[in-house]
Amino acid sequence: MNKKIVSLLLSDYVNDSRVKKISQSLSKSGYCVSIVAMLSDGLKEIEKEGQVNVYRIFLRSRKFSKVKLVQLIKYFEFMFKFAIRFRKTDVIHCNDLASLPIGVLVKFITLNKVKLVYDSHEFAINDKPNERKASIFFKYCIETVLIRCVDTVIVVSESIADEYSRIHKICKPNIILNTPNFKIKPKQSNVLRERFNIDSDKVICICQGALIKGRGIELALDTFARFEDELNGFVLIFMGFGELEGLITQKSEKHANIFFQPAVPYESIYEYTSSADIGFSLIEPISKSYRLALPNKLFEYSVSKLKLLVSNIVEQKKIVQEYNLGLVLDENNEQCLKDTLLKLQKIKVDDVDFRNLAESYSWNKQQEKLIEIYRKIGL
Numbered sequence: 317m318n319k320k321i322v323s324l325l326l327s328d329y330v331n332d333s334r335v336k337k338i339s340q341s342l343s344k345s346g347y348c349v350s351i352v353a354m355l356s357d358g359l360k361e362i363e364k365e366g367q368v369n370v371y372r373i374f375l376r377s378r379k380f381s382k383v384k385l386v387q388l389i390k391y392f393e394f395m396f397k398f399a400i401r402f403r404k405t406d407v408i409h410c411n412d413l414a415s416l417p418i419g420v421l422v423k424f425i426t427l428n429k430v431k432l433v434y435d436s437h438e439f440a441i442n443d444k445p446n447e448r449k450a451s452i453f454f455k456y457c458i459e460t461v462l463i464r465c466v467d468t469v470i471v472v473s474e475s476i477a478d479e480y481s482r483i484h485k486i487c488k489p490n491i492i493l494n495t496p497n498f499k500i501k502p503k504q505s506n507v508l509r510e511r512f513n514i515d516s517d518k519v520i521c522i523c524q525g526a527l528i529k530g531r532g533i534e535l536a537l538d539t540f541a542r543f544e545d546e547l548n549g550f551v552l553i554f555m556g557f558g559e560l561e562g563l564i565t566q567k568s569e570k571h572a573n574i575f576f577q578p579a580v581p582y583e584s585i586y587e588y589t590s591s592a593d594i595g596f597s598l599i600e601p602i603s604k605s606y607r608l609a610l611p612n613k614l615f616e617y618s619v620s621k622l623k624l625l626v627s628n629i630v631e632q633k634k635i636v637q638e639y640n641l642g643l644v645l646d647e648n649n650e651q652c653l654k655d656t657l658l659k660l661q662k663i664k665v666d667d668v669d670f671r672n673l674a675e676s677y678s679w680n681k682q683q684e685k686l687i688e689i690y691r692k693i694g695l
Contacts, residue, residue, distance in 0.1 A: 410435065527554060624642030
């Protein structure tokens with residue numbers, strides 16, 4: 317009988333490429349995989365993605381106030397319903413710190429019959445900008461206690477693995493990067509150029525993903541607005557969703573070199589990305605999680621063979637410089653971004669560099685490591 321794995325996350329499971337890829341990879345390797353998330357308006361309570369079942373838990377308390385005490389009521393309702401419905405599984409794969417106490421509870425009530433995998437998608441204890449020390453300390457206490465109840469830990473970058481090992485005094489966690497399948501050969505598309513009627517001689521820069529603070533969105537907007545004449549050979553397209561959509565739309569109405577493309581389904585990302593020329597990843601060091609991050613978009617850009625322009629944070633700087641894929645900003649300011657962009661346009665990135673990156677970081681390699689991790693915990 318196939319071993320049962322439940323992938324647990326406290327979101328509505330929309331546009332989560334990492335959870336999807338890991339679940340599909342485990343399913344293809346013979347495991348019976350289910351994803352359990354929260355039910356939101358407009359989403360199905362039960363659906364199927366290939367051989368993976370997706371369940372979303374309805375909360376009677378969902379529409380209650382967002383006051384912290386009430387949020388706890390929602391959390392405990394989710395915890396109770398999950399423990400009742402999904403305790404008869406072999407593994408719970410916790411995808412965030414919020415889901416970890418639920419996994420530990422089920423492990424406890426099943427007398428350790430359930431294996432527990434903690435897959436931290438970021439540096440969980442300081443994942444918000446300008447986070448209060450009390451909040452960081454509280455999350456540290458929760459994580460450092462509960463992490464000793466898990467059977468294995470997975471993180472998303474070398475720097476985060478080193479930091480987890482140091483602060484929690486545990487063996488270095490496993491690293492599974494959220495990389496694409498580099499076997500994908502995106503069709504050379506002009507979808508963005510055609511959609512926004514962009515002249516063929518213009519260089520398209522793209523900034524995709526979550527459109528939120530800390531991603532360099534405001535810096536890119538201000539640079540293209542301030543230097544519209546000097547950057548007249550370039551246009552900037554934001555693709556994604558988030559709290560800064562309104563600001564981007566306002567700027568696009570005032571400046572002919574700025575455009576907004578709403579988020580597209582994951583299956584269509586490469587068609588859109590490959591129609592650009594330069595990919596931006598301007599992560600700001602506003603939290604420890606951001607300082608140690610290795611953004612997915614770096615690999616999505618690389619699959620599409622875009623030159624990269626990135627901010628100076630350790631992991632993405634290492635990738636860009638090691639594989640000669642573009643340039644790193646010396647400083648996060650408008651003048652530096654403008655000058656670096658003009659310099660980048662004159663640089664040629666060889667296909668060999670993309671191929672070397674693909675061989676080192678393909679999802680196939682990540683998948684092999686993932687399956688080995690599961691085998692080591694006895695599955």
